[in-house]
Amino acid sequence: MKNIEPANNDIKMIHRMTVIKRVIHWALFLALINNIITGFYIAYPFLMFGKSPIQAYSPSIGVLSTGETYQAFIMAYVRYFHFIGAIVIDVAFFVWLYLAFFSLKEPLYKSFMPFGDKMNEAFRMLKHYFTLKNKPETTRYQDPFNAIIFTFFHVLIFLQMVTGFQMYVSSFTGTSVIGGWWPWFMHFTTDWTLFVFGGLTGVTLAHLFIMWIIMIFIIYHIYTEVWRSVMWKEGDILIPFGGYKYTKNNIEAE
Amino acid sequence: MRNGNKKTRHVTKTNKPSDSNTPPKWDPLRRISDNSAEVLKKVDERLDSLEKEYFKDKGDKDGNMGNILGFHGVSRRDFLKWTAVLTSTLMLPYVFRQRVARAANILTRTPFIWLDMSDCMGNTEAFIRTAHPTPAEIILNYVSVDYMESIMAAAGYQAEARRVETIRKHKGKYILVVEGSIPTGLGGKFLTIGAKGETGLKITKEAARDAGIIIAIGNCASYGGIPAASPNPTSAVPVSSVTHRQVINIPACPANPVNVVGTLVEYILVGKAPDLDNLGRPLWAYGGRLHDNCYRRGHFEAGEFVRRWGDEGAKKQYCLYMMGCKGPFTWNNCTTVEYNQDLSFPMRAGHGCIGCSQPAFWDRMSPFEKPNAEAKIFxxxxxxxxxxxxxxxxxxxxxxxxxxxxxxGVKRERDKHKEGKGKKEEGKDKKE
Structure with missing residues (x-):
């Protein structure tokens, strides 16, 4: 009963996202935007720095400054920010993985148990998206349909992590300032991507392609939350900001 | 050229890395022993016994290298410089340079079988057709090749007999060099060699069984190369796929003579294969990425790229990443050891790397002149x-x-419209 606003009988507030989850959410958001932009640059360096204007032969390739090579360090900085973003995403991933099982408030695995019922509910949610009828009841846990989507998203993040570390470790020669275990560990955990995607070039292309799927997830996610807020009028869009949403069901209380 | 025992103190005694939890990736003493004096003793013993075996007398031994190199106008001084270069290329301690010279001398008498399987024989050509050969190439020209289709005088049954005899006579001692991939389709019938029309598969298997060491030269022998490129009509496979024995891969197209001679010299010195990476390549040669040792790397970090052939950036030797350089995906020592009489390598010549020392480079590295981001995914x-x-x-x-x-949006409006019409019905539903 803690979650319920006593003054309101019809509309109740439920706590959905803890502070740490909201921090993860926005850290992921910023880091993903950062890594998409810098990643595009690394794959296809569209900006030129320190160039003579002769090289700028197309509108997409601008000249930002003219100068000598030693004055420009753009690719190094872009890769640097890409790595920082990657570390943020990876840490967020592991915290998410931990919280998915051990969160006190809202562990994700609860959205999958019992499995048959929850899959059924997810299917009903999918049906609801198209029929706009029979809205499944939203509880204080993640609804199963979103839980599936978010799990898939984190699988993508995991793939980006292993392919990214495989590309990262390729510049190592077996040593590191933090010890030889670090490149060894990266090889040990990510060398399987070479066999799955076909060499380092294949790993690079997989990294690039999965980025597109993550972008599709982002627009899907924003759209869905806006759609839910508009159609359900339960303030779903407010969850990552305040941590609360409203609900009209009475079952919520438990 | 002899007796480096006095200089033992130059060699560091322990080569253990700071953290003993992880195995050392690279051991300059070749895992012979932790004690450097013992390593030198063992190497010297091995060299002594090999010299006794392959040279008639002292005059033969001491005059051999001078005869060979003098004929090509390479002075003793040039040779000694080259041994120092090879020693450092092999990442051996400095005291090994006399031993490297001795090993090069022995190498010219070591029995060899050089098999040419399905490939363009570009590696052979690269070694024997140099205008101003370096000692590495000269030594390769003078190795005691007992069987090599492209240069041997014998022909037909005679040549076949020579190969069989070498395998029998020098069992476990001869060096087997294989160039080219081995077709396995139709029981190997896509490649038949010699008067008896034996398949390349059979010849390679026979020669590999009793070889002292097996070296696969070039990308075709190492990873299948172009004959094995998709769709691989002849089911060509690398040498390592047809034998159960260890194969040292020296990929690249063609392989760098320095890497070939270096591996052979190390075999003479140590008697076993060098430390290999997970693709079977010697670590001392293939431990570094081209991209990381490239002299154009600074322009990569600065974001300065060649955009079109012959543009301003190309003239200023900017990074060739945008012109499809596959240096970031390729492990080799081209950028430090260089090709063509140690003169140049692709990036110095103004064209990107095509990744020829990586497995399946023909499929995975193409398009060669476009960045990897423009490659097709399947x-x-x-x-x-x-x-x-x-x-x-x-x-x-x-x-x-x-x-x-x-x-x-439309559906909601319509539903609302309906709702207005059929409020009573909905009310009934709710009650139920």
Whole structure:
């Protein structure tokens, strides 16, 4: 009963996202935007720095400054920010993985148990998206349909992590300032991507392609939350900001 | 050239890395022993016994190298410089340079079998057709090749007999060099060699069984190369796939003579294969990425790229990443050891690396003159670039979302309209 606003009988507030989850959410958001932009640059360096204007032969390739090579360090900085973003995403991933099982408030695995019922509910949610009828009841846990989507998203993040570390470790020669275990560990955990995607070039292309799927997830996610807020009028869009949403069901209380 | 025992103190005694939990990736003493004096003793013993075996007397031994190199106008001084270079290329301690010279001397008398399987024989050509050969190439020209299709005088049954005899006579001692991949389709019938028409598969298997060491030269022998490129009509496989024995891969197209001679010299010195990476390549040669040792790397970090052949950036030797350089995906020592009489390598010549020392480079590294991001990715029924296919999916998803938004808007309005009409019915539903 803690979650319920006593003054309101019809509309109740439920706590959905803890502070740490909201921090993860926005850290992921910023880091993903950062890594998409810098990643595009690394794959296809569209900006030129320190160039003579002769090289700028197309509108997409601008000249930002003219100068000598030693004055420009753009690719190094872009890769640097890409790595920082990657570390943020990876840490967020592991915290998410931990919280998915051990969160006190809202562990994700609860959205999958019992499995048959929850899959059924997810299917009903999918049906609801198209029929706009029979809205499944939203509880204080993640609804199963979103839980599936978010799990898939984190699988993508995991793939980006292993392919990214495989590309990262390729510049190592077996040593590191933090010890030889670090490149060894990266090889040990990510060398399987070479066999799955076909060499380092294949790993690079997989990294690039999965980025597109993550972008599709982002627009899907924003759209869905806006759609839910508009159609359900339960303030779903407010969850990552305040941590609360409203609900009209009475079952919520438990 | 002899007796380096006095200089033992130059060699560091322990080569253990700071953290003993992880195995050392690279051991300059070749894992012979932890004690450097013992290593030198063992190497010297091995060299002594080999010299006794392959040279008639002292005059033969001491005059051999002078005869060979003098004929090509290489002075003793040039040779000694070269041994120092090879010693450092092999990442051996400095005291080994006399031993490297001795090993090069022994190498010219070591029995060899050089098999040419399905390939263009570009590696052979690279070694024997140099105008101003370096000692590495000269030594390769003078190795005691008992069987090599492209240069041997014998022909027909005679040549076959020579190979069989060498295998029998020098069992466990001869060096087997294989060049070219081995077709296995139709029981190997895609490649038959010699008067008896034996398949390359059979010849390689026979020669590999009793070889002292097996070296696969060139990308074809190492990883299948171009004959094994998709769709691989002859089912060509690398040498390592037809034998159970260890194969040292010296890939690249053609392989660098320095890497070949270095591996052979190390075999003479140590008697076993060097430390190999997970693709079977000697670590001392293939431990570093081209991209990391490239002299154009600074321009990569500065974001300065060649955009078109012959543009301003090309004249200023900017990074060739945008012209499809596959240096970031390729492990080799081209950038430090260099090709063509130690003169140049692809990036110095103004063209990007094509990744010829990586497995399946013909399939995985193409298009050679476009950045990797423009390579095709293959899904069932889809052949497109990663960005092209990704953008297509992104557009489809966007269209789907827009359609759903319109649909739900329209549907809600319609439902509301209906609701107004049939309020009583809904009320009934609610009660139920």
């Amino acid at each position: 899904f069932p029924a889809v052949e497109s670039t990663a960005d092209g296919f990704g953008l297509g999916l992104f557009g489809a998803a966007g269209a789907g979302i827009a359609a759903h938004a319109i649909y739900s």
